[in-house]
Amino acid sequence: MPAVVAVVLAAAAAPAFAVDDPPTVSADDALVSLEVLGTHSSGQFDESAAEIIAFDPGTDRAYVVNANSGRLDVLDAADPTAPTLEADPTAPTLETSISASGTASGDGSTVPDGAVANSVAVRGDGLVVVAVESDVKTDAGWLVLVDGTTLERLGAVRVGSQPDMVILTPDGSRAVVANEGEPSDDFSVDPEGSVSVVALPSVAAVPAQTAVATATFHAFEDGGSSTLPDGVRVFGPEVNVDFPVSANLEPEYIALDEAGTTGYVTLQENNAFAVVNLATATVSDLLPLGAKDHSVAGQGLDPSDRDDGVEIGTWPVLGLYMPDTIHSYFTAGDTFLVTANEGDAREWGDYEEPVRVKDLGDDDIPPMCADNPARGLEDNSAFGHLNVTTASGLSSRSGPWGIAPTRSSGSSGSAVSRCSTSRFRLTRLS
16 A cells, blocks of 8 residues: 655644544545654644645745744754754744745835735745735735745735635646635625736746736626626625625635646635636636535435534535635546535624524524425424525515525525425525
8 A cells, every 4th residue: 555644734732743643534445544754833722823834845844824923934844753943044043934024026015014924835946935915904915935945035926815825837837826805804895806827937036017917707797798607606795896796706725737727716605616717817617516415315414513423314405515625636638626615604794694593583584484394403403503504595585485495596696485395495504
């Protein structure tokens, strides 16, 4: 059996391992195995202090996004059993942690104090690219470039709002950035989501601002050149009146095809993929992911965390996939996409998308229809504690209305139907 060796980074106080006996789950016929060789402890617990990692085999350095400090920690991983923070080459008594603050950008701006590193990738020649969110998260962010040999900041270019993930094409010629564009905490500002494609120099250097092209979703606006497909969830308050669809679509993570010419981008809350042509920096398609019917045998779930046990079964509820991370692999000429379907919900300002099943019918929330097969299962021991969405299949109208067909209906944001059939289902936030 071939072995895959992993160096695990974790925020836990331990000399060599995150825990003495890490739990593992592996299929009996698994073709690979994982072995923990060593860990690095940041000394911070429950603070997102080790979130994203990129390894450079040329220097044996591991670059770790520290979301708590907003910086990029640099680890010496030459000894994988004992990765340690590298000493600062300009001050050996200090540990190396790179801040983007103060970096000059090609558009004339400067990365401000309070800017946050969100993602990192490393090219074969050691060029390090870091996606940096502005101190005001709804403002445009930056791609900051670092020389992996000297750890010198080379400069930056401006990208879209809240750059959340960066990936490099296989040949290293482009950096592709998912600009998530989440609303402000009070939902008074909602910037556009977008994908930036940055042409990189062939050597470790900063590109010009003109090397940045941005794929927008303008074509899918009302009256645009492309039709917003049914099933792409666009919902919630309409804050950005100029580009409401573009503001609603939030790129999260990117995978590439084998040639590095097409990007597949998860739109998590929208329960969809965007397909991006990297050569032209345009969105060529939106692909809704639909829902999983948990009432079908073999697609069950355990909907309750209040019954003191594990009880997988079929239930009259649909699950939205809402993927976060996505990766690609290739075999026999085909591209396969693998997603981590985290599930999420929009909760900004006074807007709250999710509601517990047990609370349907309370506080002006419409109830379930009388003939909904989920009626009578609202107790916490069943699935009363399950979160379901109020944006896909729920109407706030008075009268004989309630939980409606469980498919979202594209740009309208909700599907409303009269209570007349037992085909109605709840839609859960997976």
